[in-house]
Amino acid sequence: xxxxxxxxxxxxxxxxxxxxxxxxxxxxxxxxxxxxxxxxxxxxxxxxxxxxxxxxxxxxxxxxxxxxxxxxxxxxxxxxxxxxxxxxxxxxxxxxxxxxxxxxxxxxxxxxxxxxxxxxxxxxxxxxxxxxxxxxxxxxxxxxxxxxxxxxxxxxxxxxxxxxxxxxxxxxxxxxxxxxxxxxxxxxxxxxxxxxxxxxxxxxxxxxxxxxxxxxxxxxxxxxxxxxxxxxxxxxxxxxxxxxxxxxxxxxxxxxxxxxxxxxxxxxxxxxxxxxxxxxxxxxxxxxxxxxxxxxxxxxxxxxxxxxxxxxxxxxxxxxxxxxxxxxxxxxxxxxxxxxxxxxxxxxxxxxxxxxxxxxxxxxxxxxxxxxxxxxxxxxxxxxxxxxxxxxxxxxxxxxxxxxxxxxxxxxxxxxxxxxxxxxxxxxxxxxxxxxxxxxxxxxxxxxxxxxxxxxxxxxxxxxxxxxxxxxxxxxxxxxxxxxxxxxxxxxxxxxxxxxxxxxxxxxxxxxxxxxxxxxxx
Numbered sequence: 001x002x003x004x005x006x007x008x009x010x011x012x013x014x015x016x017x018x019x020x021x022x023x024x025x026x027x028x029x030x031x032x033x034x035x036x037x038x039x040x041x042x043x044x045x046x047x048x049x050x051x052x053x054x055x056x057x058x059x060x061x062x063x064x065x066x067x068x069x070x071x072x073x074x075x076x077x078x079x080x081x082x083x084x085x086x087x088x089x090x091x092x093x094x095x096x097x098x099x100x101x102x103x104x105x106x107x108x109x110x111x112x113x114x115x116x117x118x119x120x121x122x123x124x125x126x127x128x129x130x131x132x133x134x135x136x137x138x139x140x141x142x143x144x145x146x147x148x149x150x151x152x153x154x155x156x157x158x159x160x161x162x163x164x165x166x167x168x169x170x171x172x173x174x175x176x177x178x179x180x181x182x183x184x185x186x187x188x189x190x191x192x193x194x195x196x197x198x199x200x201x202x203x204x205x206x207x208x209x210x211x212x213x214x215x216x217x218x219x220x221x222x223x224x225x226x227x228x229x230x231x232x233x234x235x236x237x238x239x240x241x242x243x244x245x246x247x248x249x250x251x252x253x254x255x256x257x258x259x260x261x262x263x264x265x266x267x268x269x270x271x272x273x274x275x276x277x278x279x280x281x282x283x284x285x286x287x288x289x290x291x292x293x294x295x296x297x298x299x300x301x302x303x304x305x306x307x308x309x310x311x312x313x314x315x316x317x318x319x320x321x322x323x324x325x326x327x328x329x330x331x332x333x334x335x336x337x338x339x340x341x342x343x344x345x346x347x348x349x350x351x352x353x354x355x356x357x358x359x360x361x362x363x364x365x366x367x368x369x370x371x372x373x374x375x376x377x378x379x380x381x382x383x384x385x386x387x388x389x390x391x392x393x394x395x396x397x398x399x400x401x402x403x404x405x406x407x408x409x410x411x412x413x414x415x416x417x418x419x420x421x422x423x424x425x426x427x428x429x430x431x432x433x434x435x436x437x438x439x440x441x442x443x444x445x446x447x448x449x450x451x452x453x454x455x456x457x458x459x460x461x462x463x464x465x466x467x468x469x470x471x472x473x474x475x476x477x478x479x480x481x482x483x484x485x486x487x488x489x490x491x492x493x494x495x496x497x498x499x500x501x502x503x504x505x506x507x508x509x510x511x512x513x514x515x516x517x518x519x520x521x522x
Contacts, residue, residue, distance in 0.1 A: 027102050027103055030113055031101045031106060032102040033101075034046070034049075035047075035049065035097040035098055036094040036097045037094070037120060037123065038118070038122065039059065039096075039097040040090055040094050041122045041123055042066075043056075043060065043125075044056035044057070044058065044060060044093065046094075046101060047097060049106045050097070050104040050106065050107070055096075066082065069082050070082075141185075141188075142188060145181060145191075146189060146190050148181060149194070149197065151177065152174040152178055153174075153200075155170040155177070156197075156205075157204070160204040160205075160207065164205070164208065164216070164219055164220040164223075171205055175227060175231075178197065178198070178231060178234075179234075181194055182194050182231060182234050183232075183233065195236065198227075198231070198236060198239055202224060202239055202243075205224055206242075206246060209246045209249075214249065214250040214254045217247075217250045218247065218250050221243040221246050225243050225244070228240050244277065247277075248277040248281075248282040248283065249282050251269045251277075251282065252270070252273055252282035252283070253282075255268075255269030255286075255289075256289050260293070264319065267323060270289075270290075271323050274324055274325045274326075274327075274330065275324045278325065279327070283327070283330065286330065287333040290320055290337050291333075291340075294316055294337055294341045297312050297344070298313070298348075300312075301313075301347075301348040305355070306351035306355050307352035309352075310352045313348065314345045317342045320337050321338045347379075349368060349371070349375075350372050350381050353365050354405065357369075360399075362392040363396055365392040366389050366392035366396070369389035369392065370386075373385040373386045373389065387431075387435040388405065390430075390435050390436070390437050391405075391406045391431040391435055393484065394430070398499065400499070401482035407434075407435075409477075410434055410436070411475050412433065412475045412476040412477030413504065414476050414477065414478060414502050414506070414508065415474075415475055415507055416473065416475075416476050416502065416508040416510060417507075417510070418483075418510040418512070419462045419471040419509065419510070419512070420470045421446050421469060421511055422442060422446060422487065422513050422514035423444075424488065424514060425442045426440045426487055427440075427486050427488060428472075428483065428484075428510075428512070430474075430481050430482065430483050430484070431481070432476070432479055432480050432482060432502075433478075433479045433481070434476060436474070438474070440470045440471065440472060441470045443469055445467065446467070446469075446513075448514040449513055449515045454515050462511035462513070477502075478502055479501075480500070480502070481500050482500075483497060483498040483499070483500065483510060484497050485497070485498075498510065
Protein backbone atom coordinates (compact mmCIF):
# COMPACT_ATOMS: atom_id res chain seq x y z
CA UNK A 1 0.00 0.00 0.00
CA UNK A 2 1.29 3.22 -1.04
CA UNK A 3 0.61 6.54 0.31
CA UNK A 4 -1.19 7.50 -2.72
CA UNK A 5 -3.77 4.95 -1.79
CA UNK A 6 -4.70 6.90 1.24
CA UNK A 7 -4.75 10.20 -0.67
CA UNK A 8 -1.89 11.69 1.32
CA UNK A 9 0.25 14.18 -0.45
CA UNK A 10 3.51 15.70 0.97
CA UNK A 11 4.06 18.22 -1.65
CA UNK A 12 4.55 21.86 -0.22
CA UNK A 13 4.29 21.01 3.60
CA UNK A 14 7.08 22.51 5.98
CA UNK A 15 7.47 21.59 9.71
CA UNK A 16 8.37 24.64 11.95
CA UNK A 17 11.54 24.38 14.22
CA UNK A 18 11.27 23.90 18.05
CA UNK A 19 11.76 27.25 20.06
CA UNK A 20 14.99 27.62 22.17
CA UNK A 21 13.12 29.41 25.08
CA UNK A 22 9.49 29.81 26.05
CA UNK A 23 7.88 32.80 24.47
CA UNK A 24 7.62 36.00 26.64
CA UNK A 25 4.55 36.33 28.73
CA UNK A 26 1.97 38.87 27.78
CA UNK A 27 2.57 42.36 29.21
CA UNK A 28 1.17 42.69 32.73
CA UNK A 29 1.20 46.13 34.40
CA UNK A 30 0.26 44.72 37.82
CA UNK A 31 3.19 42.35 37.68
CA UNK A 32 5.55 45.22 36.76
CA UNK A 33 4.33 47.27 39.71
CA UNK A 34 4.66 44.28 42.04
CA UNK A 35 8.31 43.70 41.01
CA UNK A 36 9.06 47.44 41.41
CA UNK A 37 7.47 47.57 44.87
CA UNK A 38 9.30 44.42 45.97
CA UNK A 39 12.60 45.99 44.89
CA UNK A 40 11.83 49.15 46.91
CA UNK A 41 12.26 47.09 50.07
CA UNK A 42 15.99 47.28 49.40
CA UNK A 43 16.31 43.47 49.43
CA UNK A 44 15.89 42.95 45.67
CA UNK A 45 12.95 40.55 46.19
CA UNK A 46 11.41 41.65 42.91
CA UNK A 47 14.52 40.40 41.10
CA UNK A 48 14.24 37.14 43.03
CA UNK A 49 10.73 36.53 41.68
CA UNK A 50 11.80 37.17 38.08
CA UNK A 51 14.93 35.00 38.44
CA UNK A 52 17.60 37.73 38.50
CA UNK A 53 19.85 36.54 41.37
CA UNK A 54 22.84 38.76 40.55
CA UNK A 55 20.74 41.89 40.59
CA UNK A 56 19.17 40.76 43.84
CA UNK A 57 22.66 40.34 45.31
CA UNK A 58 23.53 43.87 44.15
CA UNK A 59 20.55 45.19 46.13
CA UNK A 60 21.76 43.34 49.22
CA UNK A 61 25.22 44.86 48.84
CA UNK A 62 23.81 48.38 48.52
CA UNK A 63 21.54 47.93 51.54
CA UNK A 64 24.37 46.41 53.58
CA UNK A 65 26.56 49.42 52.72
CA UNK A 66 23.84 51.77 53.93
CA UNK A 67 23.47 49.84 57.19
CA UNK A 68 27.22 49.96 57.76
CA UNK A 69 27.14 53.71 57.29
CA UNK A 70 24.11 54.19 59.53
CA UNK A 71 24.84 51.84 62.43
CA UNK A 72 25.32 52.23 65.24
CA UNK A 73 23.05 55.26 65.32
CA UNK A 74 24.71 58.47 66.49
CA UNK A 75 23.67 62.08 66.91
CA UNK A 76 24.88 63.03 63.44
CA UNK A 77 22.76 60.41 61.65
CA UNK A 78 23.43 59.24 58.10
CA UNK A 79 25.02 61.67 55.73
CA UNK A 80 22.71 63.32 53.22
CA UNK A 81 24.97 62.14 50.41
CA UNK A 82 24.56 58.49 51.39
CA UNK A 83 20.78 58.82 51.64
CA UNK A 84 20.54 60.55 48.26
CA UNK A 85 22.71 57.91 46.58
CA UNK A 86 20.73 55.08 48.16
CA UNK A 87 17.44 56.71 47.22
CA UNK A 88 18.54 57.05 43.62
CA UNK A 89 19.64 53.42 43.66
CA UNK A 90 16.23 52.24 44.92
CA UNK A 91 14.49 54.34 42.28
CA UNK A 92 16.71 52.81 39.61
CA UNK A 93 16.15 49.17 40.68
CA UNK A 94 12.41 49.83 41.04
CA UNK A 95 12.25 51.20 37.50
CA UNK A 96 14.40 48.41 36.12
CA UNK A 97 12.45 45.79 38.05
CA UNK A 98 9.19 47.14 36.60
CA UNK A 99 10.66 46.91 33.09
CA UNK A 100 11.76 43.33 33.64
CA UNK A 101 8.54 42.28 35.37
CA UNK A 102 6.31 43.71 32.65
CA UNK A 103 6.80 40.61 30.40
CA UNK A 104 8.53 38.14 32.73
CA UNK A 105 6.35 35.66 34.63
CA UNK A 106 6.83 35.41 38.35
CA UNK A 107 8.43 32.37 39.85
CA UNK A 108 6.16 32.68 42.92
CA UNK A 109 3.48 33.69 43.55
CA UNK A 110 2.29 33.57 40.01
CA UNK A 111 -0.60 35.93 40.65
CA UNK A 112 0.61 39.55 40.29
CA UNK A 113 -1.92 41.04 42.75
CA UNK A 114 -0.71 38.70 45.50
CA UNK A 115 2.91 39.66 44.76
CA UNK A 116 1.95 43.33 44.92
CA UNK A 117 0.33 42.86 48.33
CA UNK A 118 3.43 41.04 49.50
CA UNK A 119 5.58 43.92 48.28
CA UNK A 120 3.47 46.47 50.09
CA UNK A 121 3.69 44.44 53.29
CA UNK A 122 7.46 44.14 52.95
CA UNK A 123 7.74 47.92 52.60
CA UNK A 124 6.87 48.02 56.29
CA UNK A 125 10.31 46.55 57.00
CA UNK A 126 12.38 49.53 55.81
CA UNK A 127 9.74 51.93 57.10
CA UNK A 128 9.84 50.31 60.52
CA UNK A 129 13.62 50.27 60.38
CA UNK A 130 13.62 54.00 59.61
CA UNK A 131 11.35 54.65 62.59
CA UNK A 132 13.54 52.55 64.87
CA UNK A 133 16.63 54.28 63.52
CA UNK A 134 15.14 57.70 64.17
CA UNK A 135 14.39 56.64 67.72
CA UNK A 136 17.92 55.38 68.18
CA UNK A 137 19.30 58.57 66.68
CA UNK A 138 17.13 60.69 68.98
CA UNK A 139 18.46 58.75 71.96
CA UNK A 140 22.00 59.32 70.70
CA UNK A 141 21.27 63.04 70.47
CA UNK A 142 19.95 62.99 74.02
CA UNK A 143 23.09 61.24 75.24
CA UNK A 144 25.24 63.72 73.37
CA UNK A 145 23.38 66.64 74.96
CA UNK A 146 23.74 65.04 78.39
CA UNK A 147 27.46 64.71 77.73
CA UNK A 148 27.57 68.44 76.98
CA UNK A 149 25.70 69.09 80.21
CA UNK A 150 28.19 66.95 82.13
CA UNK A 151 31.07 68.80 80.47
CA UNK A 152 29.61 72.12 81.61
CA UNK A 153 29.21 70.70 85.12
CA UNK A 154 32.87 69.68 85.15
CA UNK A 155 33.89 73.18 84.06
CA UNK A 156 31.97 74.65 86.99
CA UNK A 157 33.51 72.18 89.44
CA UNK A 158 37.02 72.92 88.14
CA UNK A 159 36.48 76.68 88.33
CA UNK A 160 35.16 76.36 91.87
CA UNK A 161 38.59 75.25 93.08
CA UNK A 162 40.14 78.54 91.91
CA UNK A 163 39.63 82.21 92.58
CA UNK A 164 36.86 83.80 90.54
CA UNK A 165 39.27 85.72 88.33
CA UNK A 166 41.19 82.52 87.55
CA UNK A 167 38.04 80.49 86.94
CA UNK A 168 35.92 83.13 85.21
CA UNK A 169 36.66 81.80 81.74
CA UNK A 170 35.42 78.33 82.70
CA UNK A 171 32.34 79.82 84.35
CA UNK A 172 31.51 81.72 81.19
CA UNK A 173 32.08 78.67 78.98
CA UNK A 174 29.80 76.59 81.20
CA UNK A 175 27.13 79.30 81.15
CA UNK A 176 27.31 79.43 77.35
CA UNK A 177 26.88 75.66 77.24
CA UNK A 178 23.86 75.79 79.55
CA UNK A 179 22.37 78.59 77.48
CA UNK A 180 22.89 76.76 74.20
CA UNK A 181 21.23 73.63 75.56
CA UNK A 182 18.17 75.61 76.61
CA UNK A 183 17.98 77.73 73.46
CA UNK A 184 18.77 75.09 70.84
CA UNK A 185 17.29 71.98 72.48
CA UNK A 186 14.55 73.21 74.84
CA UNK A 187 12.73 69.84 74.91
CA UNK A 188 15.79 67.73 75.64
CA UNK A 189 16.45 65.95 78.91
CA UNK A 190 19.62 68.01 79.28
CA UNK A 191 17.71 71.29 78.98
CA UNK A 192 15.21 70.10 81.59
CA UNK A 193 18.09 69.60 84.04
CA UNK A 194 19.65 73.04 83.49
CA UNK A 195 17.54 74.90 86.13
CA UNK A 196 18.64 72.40 88.77
CA UNK A 197 22.25 72.72 87.64
CA UNK A 198 22.02 76.49 87.99
CA UNK A 199 21.58 76.22 91.75
CA UNK A 200 24.93 74.49 91.92
CA UNK A 201 26.31 77.07 89.51
CA UNK A 202 25.17 80.01 91.66
CA UNK A 203 26.41 78.53 94.93
CA UNK A 204 29.79 77.69 93.38
CA UNK A 205 30.33 81.09 91.77
CA UNK A 206 29.21 82.91 94.92
CA UNK A 207 31.16 80.70 97.32
CA UNK A 208 33.33 83.59 98.55
CA UNK A 209 30.28 85.19 100.14
CA UNK A 210 29.47 82.04 102.06
CA UNK A 211 33.08 81.95 103.24
CA UNK A 212 32.80 85.49 104.63
CA UNK A 213 35.18 87.07 102.11
CA UNK A 214 32.97 90.00 101.17
CA UNK A 215 35.51 91.87 99.08
CA UNK A 216 36.29 88.79 96.99
CA UNK A 217 32.55 88.11 96.64
CA UNK A 218 31.75 91.40 94.87
CA UNK A 219 33.02 90.45 91.41
CA UNK A 220 31.39 86.99 91.21
CA UNK A 221 28.10 88.23 92.66
CA UNK A 222 28.07 91.06 90.13
CA UNK A 223 28.67 88.48 87.42
CA UNK A 224 25.79 86.33 88.65
CA UNK A 225 23.37 89.23 88.15
CA UNK A 226 24.06 88.94 84.39
CA UNK A 227 23.18 85.24 84.22
CA UNK A 228 19.39 85.60 83.66
CA UNK A 229 20.07 87.59 80.48
CA UNK A 230 22.31 84.79 79.21
CA UNK A 231 19.63 82.16 79.91
CA UNK A 232 16.57 83.74 78.39
CA UNK A 233 13.64 81.38 78.46
CA UNK A 234 14.93 79.52 81.50
CA UNK A 235 12.85 79.73 84.65
CA UNK A 236 15.48 80.48 87.29
CA UNK A 237 12.90 81.21 89.97
CA UNK A 238 14.39 82.85 93.06
CA UNK A 239 17.87 82.55 91.58
CA UNK A 240 17.20 85.73 89.59
CA UNK A 241 17.42 87.79 92.77
CA UNK A 242 19.75 85.44 94.67
CA UNK A 243 22.84 87.67 94.30
CA UNK A 244 21.15 91.01 95.13
CA UNK A 245 21.08 91.01 98.93
CA UNK A 246 24.41 89.25 99.08
CA UNK A 247 26.02 91.78 96.74
CA UNK A 248 24.58 94.73 98.65
CA UNK A 249 25.93 93.32 101.91
CA UNK A 250 29.34 92.63 100.38
CA UNK A 251 29.59 96.11 98.89
CA UNK A 252 28.84 97.71 102.24
CA UNK A 253 31.06 95.45 104.31
CA UNK A 254 34.03 95.72 101.97
CA UNK A 255 33.59 99.47 101.61
CA UNK A 256 33.35 99.96 105.36
CA UNK A 257 36.55 97.95 105.87
CA UNK A 258 38.37 100.07 103.29
CA UNK A 259 37.06 103.28 104.83
CA UNK A 260 38.20 102.25 108.29
CA UNK A 261 41.57 101.13 106.96
CA UNK A 262 42.24 104.42 105.19
CA UNK A 263 42.00 102.97 101.69
CA UNK A 264 40.41 104.92 98.85
CA UNK A 265 38.53 102.03 97.23
CA UNK A 266 35.55 102.51 99.54
CA UNK A 267 34.07 105.12 97.21
CA UNK A 268 33.82 102.49 94.47
CA UNK A 269 31.98 100.02 96.69
CA UNK A 270 29.72 102.58 98.37
CA UNK A 271 29.07 104.29 95.03
CA UNK A 272 27.96 101.04 93.42
CA UNK A 273 25.83 100.21 96.44
CA UNK A 274 24.05 103.57 96.39
CA UNK A 275 23.43 103.50 92.65
CA UNK A 276 22.45 99.82 92.33
CA UNK A 277 20.62 99.15 95.61
CA UNK A 278 19.54 102.57 96.92
CA UNK A 279 16.60 101.16 98.88
CA UNK A 280 18.53 98.35 100.54
CA UNK A 281 19.40 98.07 104.21
CA UNK A 282 23.15 98.22 103.55
CA UNK A 283 22.70 101.45 101.56
CA UNK A 284 21.12 103.06 104.62
CA UNK A 285 24.30 102.30 106.58
CA UNK A 286 26.57 104.20 104.22
CA UNK A 287 26.07 107.68 105.65
CA UNK A 288 26.55 106.65 109.30
CA UNK A 289 29.79 104.90 108.31
CA UNK A 290 30.99 108.00 106.48
CA UNK A 291 30.04 110.23 109.40
CA UNK A 292 31.99 108.00 111.77
CA UNK A 293 35.04 108.25 109.52
CA UNK A 294 34.88 112.04 109.61
CA UNK A 295 34.60 111.95 113.42
CA UNK A 296 37.69 109.71 113.67
CA UNK A 297 39.74 112.11 111.60
CA UNK A 298 38.51 115.06 113.64
CA UNK A 299 39.77 113.30 116.74
CA UNK A 300 43.14 112.75 115.06
CA UNK A 301 43.49 116.51 114.62
CA UNK A 302 44.30 116.54 118.32
CA UNK A 303 46.80 113.71 117.97
CA UNK A 304 50.47 113.51 117.04
CA UNK A 305 49.94 113.87 113.26
CA UNK A 306 47.37 116.63 112.72
CA UNK A 307 48.65 117.42 109.23
CA UNK A 308 47.95 113.87 108.11
CA UNK A 309 44.48 114.15 109.62
CA UNK A 310 43.90 117.39 107.69
CA UNK A 311 44.91 115.71 104.44
CA UNK A 312 42.63 112.78 105.15
CA UNK A 313 39.73 115.10 105.96
CA UNK A 314 40.24 116.98 102.72
CA UNK A 315 40.37 113.66 100.88
CA UNK A 316 37.22 112.50 102.66
CA UNK A 317 35.43 115.69 101.70
CA UNK A 318 36.10 115.24 97.98
CA UNK A 319 35.42 111.50 98.15
CA UNK A 320 32.10 111.92 99.92
CA UNK A 321 31.11 114.58 97.42
CA UNK A 322 31.78 112.15 94.56
CA UNK A 323 29.36 109.52 95.86
CA UNK A 324 26.30 109.05 93.62
CA UNK A 325 22.80 108.76 94.97
CA UNK A 326 19.14 109.23 94.12
CA UNK A 327 17.63 108.88 97.55
CA UNK A 328 17.09 112.38 98.90
CA UNK A 329 17.66 111.75 102.61
CA UNK A 330 20.95 109.93 102.00
CA UNK A 331 22.15 112.59 99.56
CA UNK A 332 21.34 115.36 102.04
CA UNK A 333 23.10 113.60 104.91
CA UNK A 334 26.20 112.96 102.78
CA UNK A 335 26.27 116.63 101.75
CA UNK A 336 26.42 117.57 105.44
CA UNK A 337 29.29 115.14 105.96
CA UNK A 338 31.12 116.72 103.02
CA UNK A 339 30.81 120.19 104.50
CA UNK A 340 31.71 118.95 107.96
CA UNK A 341 34.91 117.32 106.68
CA UNK A 342 35.82 120.52 104.79
CA UNK A 343 35.22 122.73 107.82
CA UNK A 344 37.15 120.41 110.12
CA UNK A 345 40.07 120.27 107.69
CA UNK A 346 40.15 124.06 107.49
CA UNK A 347 40.03 124.38 111.26
CA UNK A 348 42.68 121.69 111.62
CA UNK A 349 45.08 123.62 109.42
CA UNK A 350 46.07 125.66 112.47
CA UNK A 351 46.99 122.55 114.44
CA UNK A 352 48.90 121.30 111.40
CA UNK A 353 50.89 124.55 111.20
CA UNK A 354 51.78 124.35 114.89
CA UNK A 355 52.95 120.77 114.42
CA UNK A 356 55.09 121.73 111.43
CA UNK A 357 56.61 124.56 113.43
CA UNK A 358 57.45 122.31 116.36
CA UNK A 359 58.95 119.75 113.97
CA UNK A 360 61.30 122.42 112.57
CA UNK A 361 59.67 122.54 109.14
CA UNK A 362 59.60 126.34 109.29
CA UNK A 363 59.11 127.03 105.59
CA UNK A 364 56.03 124.81 105.39
CA UNK A 365 54.75 126.14 108.71
CA UNK A 366 55.06 129.72 107.39
CA UNK A 367 53.02 128.85 104.30
CA UNK A 368 50.41 126.93 106.32
CA UNK A 369 49.92 129.67 108.91
CA UNK A 370 49.89 132.48 106.35
CA UNK A 371 47.20 130.71 104.34
CA UNK A 372 45.22 129.89 107.47
CA UNK A 373 45.29 133.48 108.77
CA UNK A 374 44.26 134.79 105.35
CA UNK A 375 41.35 132.35 105.03
CA UNK A 376 40.14 132.66 108.63
CA UNK A 377 40.43 136.35 109.44
CA UNK A 378 37.70 136.16 112.06
CA UNK A 379 38.94 132.99 113.76
CA UNK A 380 40.00 133.31 117.37
CA UNK A 381 43.49 132.00 116.63
CA UNK A 382 44.04 134.02 113.43
CA UNK A 383 46.24 136.60 115.23
CA UNK A 384 48.42 133.90 116.76
CA UNK A 385 48.65 132.16 113.38
CA UNK A 386 50.13 135.38 111.93
CA UNK A 387 52.70 135.53 114.74
CA UNK A 388 53.68 131.89 114.18
CA UNK A 389 54.10 132.63 110.47
CA UNK A 390 56.43 135.55 111.38
CA UNK A 391 58.48 133.42 113.75
CA UNK A 392 58.68 130.62 111.19
CA UNK A 393 60.02 133.02 108.56
CA UNK A 394 62.69 134.30 110.96
CA UNK A 395 63.61 130.76 112.00
CA UNK A 396 64.41 129.86 108.42
CA UNK A 397 67.39 132.22 108.70
CA UNK A 398 67.96 131.98 112.48
CA UNK A 399 66.90 128.48 113.56
CA UNK A 400 67.21 129.41 117.25
CA UNK A 401 64.25 131.72 116.79
CA UNK A 402 62.04 128.64 116.34
CA UNK A 403 62.82 126.98 119.65
CA UNK A 404 59.72 128.38 121.27
CA UNK A 405 56.20 128.80 119.94
CA UNK A 406 55.20 132.49 119.84
CA UNK A 407 52.47 133.82 122.09
CA UNK A 408 49.97 136.61 121.74
CA UNK A 409 51.91 138.79 124.23
CA UNK A 410 52.63 142.38 123.14
CA UNK A 411 54.73 145.31 124.35
CA UNK A 412 57.41 145.58 127.03
CA UNK A 413 59.39 148.11 129.06
CA UNK A 414 62.50 148.49 126.91
CA UNK A 415 62.59 150.80 123.89
CA UNK A 416 64.24 149.59 120.68
CA UNK A 417 64.54 151.95 117.73
CA UNK A 418 64.98 150.48 114.30
CA UNK A 419 66.37 152.74 111.53
CA UNK A 420 66.63 152.11 107.80
CA UNK A 421 69.91 153.11 106.11
CA UNK A 422 68.84 151.39 102.88
CA UNK A 423 67.34 152.87 99.75
CA UNK A 424 64.94 149.90 99.80
CA UNK A 425 61.73 149.62 101.76
CA UNK A 426 62.40 147.15 104.57
CA UNK A 427 60.08 144.87 106.52
CA UNK A 428 61.29 144.21 110.03
CA UNK A 429 60.26 140.91 111.62
CA UNK A 430 61.01 140.10 115.24
CA UNK A 431 60.24 137.30 117.66
CA UNK A 432 61.19 136.40 121.18
CA UNK A 433 59.15 137.24 124.27
CA UNK A 434 56.88 139.08 121.82
CA UNK A 435 56.42 138.70 118.08
CA UNK A 436 55.53 141.23 115.41
CA UNK A 437 56.48 143.05 112.26
CA UNK A 438 56.43 146.49 110.69
CA UNK A 439 57.65 148.20 107.55
CA UNK A 440 60.14 151.09 107.16
CA UNK A 441 60.11 153.09 103.98
CA UNK A 442 63.31 153.44 101.98
CA UNK A 443 65.83 156.09 102.97
CA UNK A 444 66.02 158.94 100.42
CA UNK A 445 69.64 159.69 99.57
CA UNK A 446 70.92 156.52 101.23
CA UNK A 447 72.99 154.17 99.16
CA UNK A 448 74.11 150.60 99.05
CA UNK A 449 77.40 150.09 100.86
CA UNK A 450 80.23 148.28 99.09
CA UNK A 451 80.62 144.92 100.68
CA UNK A 452 84.31 145.60 101.37
CA UNK A 453 83.47 148.64 103.48
CA UNK A 454 81.29 146.61 105.82
CA UNK A 455 84.26 144.53 106.98
CA UNK A 456 86.49 147.48 107.71
CA UNK A 457 87.12 148.53 111.29
CA UNK A 458 84.96 151.42 112.32
CA UNK A 459 82.12 150.71 109.85
CA UNK A 460 79.02 152.28 111.34
CA UNK A 461 75.80 152.52 109.31
CA UNK A 462 73.03 154.89 110.35
CA UNK A 463 75.78 157.25 111.61
CA UNK A 464 75.08 160.36 109.53
CA UNK A 465 73.76 162.88 112.06
CA UNK A 466 72.53 165.12 109.31
CA UNK A 467 70.35 162.46 107.74
CA UNK A 468 66.78 161.77 108.77
CA UNK A 469 66.61 157.98 108.70
CA UNK A 470 63.18 156.34 108.52
CA UNK A 471 62.72 154.69 111.91
CA UNK A 472 60.28 153.18 114.34
CA UNK A 473 60.52 152.60 118.06
CA UNK A 474 58.98 149.52 119.64
CA UNK A 475 58.77 148.35 123.22
CA UNK A 476 60.13 144.91 124.02
CA UNK A 477 60.43 142.92 127.24
CA UNK A 478 63.82 141.77 128.50
CA UNK A 479 65.19 138.66 126.87
CA UNK A 480 66.52 137.52 123.53
CA UNK A 481 64.79 138.89 120.45
CA UNK A 482 65.54 137.71 116.91
CA UNK A 483 65.32 140.27 114.11
CA UNK A 484 65.00 139.70 110.39
CA UNK A 485 65.24 142.62 107.94
CA UNK A 486 64.09 141.95 104.42
CA UNK A 487 63.74 144.43 101.59
CA UNK A 488 60.57 144.57 99.59
CA UNK A 489 62.49 144.99 96.37
CA UNK A 490 64.26 142.12 94.63
CA UNK A 491 67.69 143.60 95.14
CA UNK A 492 68.73 141.11 97.81
CA UNK A 493 68.29 137.38 97.82
CA UNK A 494 68.91 136.72 101.48
CA UNK A 495 67.34 138.72 104.34
CA UNK A 496 69.70 139.90 107.07
CA UNK A 497 69.25 138.95 110.68
CA UNK A 498 70.36 139.99 114.11
CA UNK A 499 70.02 138.55 117.57
CA UNK A 500 69.64 141.03 120.42
CA UNK A 501 69.83 140.26 124.12
CA UNK A 502 67.79 143.04 125.63
CA UNK A 503 68.24 144.09 129.27
CA UNK A 504 66.50 146.79 131.33
CA UNK A 505 68.19 150.18 131.73
CA UNK A 506 69.48 150.48 128.14
CA UNK A 507 68.33 152.18 124.96
CA UNK A 508 68.77 150.02 121.86
CA UNK A 509 69.11 150.99 118.23
CA UNK A 510 68.85 148.58 115.34
CA UNK A 511 70.07 149.64 111.88
CA UNK A 512 69.25 148.15 108.50
CA UNK A 513 71.51 148.83 105.54
CA UNK A 514 72.14 147.48 102.06
CA UNK A 515 75.30 145.92 100.72
CA UNK A 516 75.57 142.97 98.45
CA UNK A 517 73.35 141.56 101.13
CA UNK A 518 71.06 143.34 103.52
CA UNK A 519 72.82 143.77 106.87
CA UNK A 520 71.91 145.02 110.31
CA UNK A 521 73.96 146.41 113.14
CA UNK A 522 73.33 146.93 116.82
